Amino acid sequence: MQKEIYGHFHPDEYHFVDKALEWVERAASQHAVKRTDFLDPRQAFILTTLVNRNPDVHCRIDGGYPAAERKRAIIAPDYRALDNEDMGIAVLSVSSGDGKFLTLEHGDYMGAILGLGMKRDKVGDIHVIEGGCHCLVAKDAADYLHLNLSQVHRVHVQTELLPLDKLELANVQLDELNLSVASMRMDGIVSDVFRLSRTKVLIPIQAGRCRVNWKLEEDPSKPLKEGDIVSLQGFGRFKVIEVEGVTKKGRIRVKIGKYA
Incomplete structure (x- = not known):
């Protein structure tokens, strides 16, 4: 089985x-x-x-x-009702009064949290908002982070634990690109999005550093479709927003959204 x-x-x-x-x-x-x-x-x-x-x-x-x-x-x-079960999630609010948060990004907060020895699976989504971030964390890790997270990328911060109804969500902005591609092959689109040669794209794909919809994908010829989210470790991730049609020369017009 x-x-x-x-x-x-x-x-x-x-x-x-x-x-x-x-x-x-x-x-x-x-x-x-x-x-x-x-x-x-x-x-x-x-x-x-x-x-x-x-x-x-x-x-x-x-x-x-x-x-x-x-x-x-x-x-x-199956006989146990789960609707009212506690999911064990808290909101960790991170803020600073010195106005330096304009330069801090998702990766800075994640790096600071993991730098405290916290496992990645204790951390949910991180929302970068004005003046700081709201991070969803497991309740059994929340007190430790509240007590120990004092610095993010050399910026001194304060933390506070909030209930879920106080969560503020980030306004996710995608940097839109309009591509004209010969096919929907993954390697060609990844190459165009990250401005890498086909040869340089093949190395991380075949080394297992590429995921499509969070699934490891080692086949460079895999065709992408609308809605697919592709991540390439070390370069970022993007979403195939729309396949807009075919040009007179037979190329495919694709709208891509790159995550900041």
């Missing part, structure tokens, strides 16, 4: 598949309830797929607000 399930996933995902299977099986056979740390969208998809295979188990997935990217899950026997 395990080998049959593995056939649906990339070898890089087997470790998580094993963990998720254990959660599901314990909920079914031992009536155990499991609250996970934060999952990325691909992990949430894998977990949901495995839960749906077992009629005796269900789950709730929540990241603290409706459009959350990273979410926690509760897996439980």
Whole structure:
């Protein structure tokens, strides 16, 4: 059965598949309830797929607000109501009175948090807002971060723990690009978006540093479609906003949104 399930996933995902299977099986056979740390969208998809295979188990997935990217899950026997279960998420507000936040970005906050020895899966979405950021964190890590996070990229900061209803969301701005491409092949579009040669794009793709919709993708010829989110480690990520049609010369017009 395990080998049959593995056939649906990339070898890089087997470790998580094993963990998720254990959660599901314990909920079914031992009536155990499991609250996970934060999952990325691909992990949430894998977990949901495995839960749906077992009629005796269900789950709730929540990241603290409706459009959350990273979410926690509760897996439980199907007779247990999950709507009122505590997802264990707090809002860590980070602020400074010296006006230097204009230069701080998502990666600066993440780097400061991980620099305290915090695991990535204890951190949900980070929203960079005017005067600081609101970061969704696991409640069991919230007090530690509140007490120890005092500096972000050489800027001294203050922190405060807030309830979820005080969360402020970032206004996500995508830098739009209009491309004319010969095909929807991933390597060609990635090359154009990040202004790299095809040769230089192939190296990170084949080294496992590219993900499409959070799934590892090592095939340079994979065709992209509207709505796909592509990330290339070390370069950033983008979304295929719209495939606008074909030119008279047979090229495809594509609208891309690069994340800041």
